[in-house]
Amino acid sequence: MGSDHSRLRTASPADLRAEIRAGRYAKHTAGLGAGVLQANLAILPESAALDFMRYCQRNPKPCPLVGVGDTGDPILHTLGRDIDIRTDVPAYNIYRDGKLAESVTDITDLWQDDFVAFALGCSFTFEAALAEAGIPMWHIDNDTTVPMFRSGIDTVPAGPFGGKMVVSMRAIPEDRMDDVYRICTRFPYAHGAPVHAGDPAEIGIRDVGQPQWGDPAPVPPGHVATFWACGVTPQVALENAGLPICITHKPGHMLVTDVPEDAENPVLSAA
Amino acid sequence: MGSDHSRLRTASPADLRAEIRAGRYAKHTAGLGAGVLQANLAILPESAALDFMRYCQRNPKPCPLVGVGDTGDPILHTLGRDIDIRTDVPAYNIYRDGKLAESVTDITDLWQDDFVAFALGCSFTFEAALAEAGIPMWHIDNDTTVPMFRSGIDTVPAGPFGGKMVVSMRAIPEDRMDDVYRICTRFPYAHGAPVHAGDPAEIGIRDVGQPQWGDPAPVPPGHVATFWACGVTPQVALENAGLPICITHKPGHMLVTDVPEDAENPVLSAA
Known part of the structure; x- marks a missing residue:
């Protein structure tokens, strides 16, 4: 790693994501992005997206939905400026048929036109x-x-x-x-x-x-x-569902958003 | 009407819904079902449901999602016991191509296998x-x-x-x-x-x-x-979308749920 956790402690969320996107940071995000909401990640094909969204609505304590992308669009507009979910999370787990297949630091090559990205609040x-x-x-x-x-x-x-x-x-x-x-x-x-x-x-x-x-x-x-x-x-629920493919963050390696953690709701206006 | 608003003031939510289902009450629900969440209603075809759910997630203040049915299932399991959304709301507005076509008190004959019912919190x-x-x-x-x-x-x-x-x-x-x-x-x-x-x-x-x-x-x-x-x-958003068909409650004529209005979240366990 060209940069380390302690150096990034005072980095802004945008600067932190830029480091991650550039491949210079791929470790956990605990203690980083002070004051903003961090999020769990789930990416799955649109064919399962409506049911997954229902699952989150019905289980708001384990699955607090904070953002949902458009189908095929890797940019999460409501969670911050220029968040590209293919590159801006330090590490990803790839599941195939409900089983962990590999961990990677970039999913640009895996992105599909039918993918929907979900961000869920975290502890x-x-x-x-x-x-x-x-x-x-x-x-x-x-x-x-x-x-x-x-x-x-x-x-x-x-x-x-x-x-x-x-x-x-x-x-x-x-x-x-x-x-x-x-x-x-x-x-x-x-x-x-x-x-x-x-x-x-x-x-x-x-x-x-x-x-x-x-x-x-x-x-x-x-x-x-x-x-x-x-x-x-939700990670266990995704494993249980056995989808041909789905992608999550690697535990502890969260999406750092621009949403203040005390915001009344997790939606930044598109302005 | 065989029963009136003042007689129902002290009715339980279940008794109130039974009166509505039986066709004996078709007026507004302000002041009824004391202590439980009442909800706005939107029913639309599954082809538009994922986008509508995204719209609610992105606009939580005007569109606070409190319940979503399974596709084709008129029973809203998480909002109460035996809530049949085809009969348990006092009056419905039917929109065709984004325009109000008619108001009815029962939508059993209009229900489609691809319908998804959404309940949204109300004032x-x-x-x-x-x-x-x-x-x-x-x-x-x-x-x-x-x-x-x-x-x-x-x-x-x-x-x-x-x-x-x-x-x-x-x-x-x-x-x-x-x-x-x-x-x-x-x-x-x-x-x-x-x-x-x-x-x-x-x-x-x-x-x-x-x-x-x-x-x-x-x-x-x-x-x-x-x-x-x-x-x-959301009603205006539904009109703007111009879907071939969608159904809402008639304003003021709400779904009365079993969820206590001070519940931490609007989900009753399926027990």
């Missing part, structure tokens, strides 16, 4: 707000990936899309729980309030020490295991 | 919350229809859908403006915070005494002309 937004309120998060302090679990909560299906809700877990000090709910409710476009707090078994999680994705994190005494709907949910 | 929800906070609204006190205007604000287009934003106007006492913003921000699924307050000319409205829809309402001294994004916007 970086509410984590930044919690950190600002002085609420500690173990995975950040210890530079690991948040633990994620396949819960027993069913999502509402749409067409070929369905499956269980994936949740992320953060251990929160008991006396900060009210703050957590108050703060996260302000971010409906970033998973909103937690879906569960307390006994993991109540949402079908047998061992909170053994996440299916990410790294384990402790739940110390005086802390509450707190679970949020997670953006891996 | 009754935030009006109820404002009334509860003791904020007077002239059109309610005087039993008229809120004044609505074609503003100069462009919506973000999607496919054949586009046009200017329609706004509704309520004159609010100056000392209640902060309350109005605070309360309405809580209802993103019902148009959210006002889009403008003050000089109507700033959003392209020449004469605030001459609305294009609804009835005129005064702006008394000490009051601020306050404008909200309005659910007539």
Whole structure:
């Protein structure tokens, strides 16, 4: 890499995307683009797009839709200036028939005239707000990936899309729980309030020490295991659907938009 | 009518829909179904559904999507128990080639296998919350229809859908403006915070005494002309698109759902 994560910490979203587009940055985007919405990515053929959009509408906590491109158009006009979804995300996962086939840093050669790009809000937004309120998060302090679990909560299906809700877990000090709910409710476009707090078994999680994705994190005494709907949910739904081809971001390697993270809604006017 | 508006004031949403389905009530739903979300309705062929859904995603204040049916399925599963969109709305407007062709109270005979039903949040929800906070609204006190205007604000287009934003106007006492913003921000699924307050000319409205829809309402001294994004916007977009056929509710004659109006999101689990 010609440029590194710490150098880009103060870069504007546009400058950051320019570095990514030029192939000079291909790592994760946690802590970058301070103050703007980052987004999960899903690209699929138009034939499945209406059902996928229904799936997002029916499951707004795991799948908060923040932008949808026109069919065949790689430019996401409502999320920022000159966002080309083929080049402006640090890394992509390519799925064929529902299975991960490869990871790449540019999808220009894979783009199809029938592709529709979807951007979905992500947890970086509410984590930044919690950190600002002085609420500690173990995975950040210890530079690991948040633990994620396949819960027993069913999502509402749409067409070929369905499956269980994936949740992320953060251990929160008991006396900060009210703050957590108050703060996260302000971010409906970033998973909103937690879906569960307390006994993991109540949402079908047998061992909170053994996440299916990410790294384990402790739940110390005086802390509450707190679970949020997670953006891996639509990824699992896409795998379940087994489409001939679909493309997502590589986990942690998000689309950095120009939308302020406290915007009332995630739409920049086309002006 | 075998039953009247005042008798139904205390009816549950399910009982109210049963009366409507049986053909015993075909009038407006203002003040009915207390505490639940009411919704604007748009039904169109699947060939235009993806673009319409994009239009709603790009214009969340005038077009807050609260429910989308499966193609050909008249049952809106996520908005309540046994909601049949062909019979459970008091009155419908049928548009052919973008022009109002007729109004009916039942669309069972018009239903097509390729129809997709969309429900969009409506102003009754935030009006109820404002009334509860003791904020007077002239059109309610005087039993008229809120004044609505074609503003100069462009919506973000999607496919054949586009046009200017329609706004509704309520004159609010100056000392209640902060309350109005605070309360309405809580209802993103019902148009959210006002889009403008003050000089109507700033959003392209020449004469605030001459609305294009609804009835005129005064702006008394000490009051601020306050404008909200309005659910007539998608209706105008549908007219502009000139689809061979589309169906909306008749203005004021809404779908009464089972979703509590203060729900974090408008999706009832399919349980």
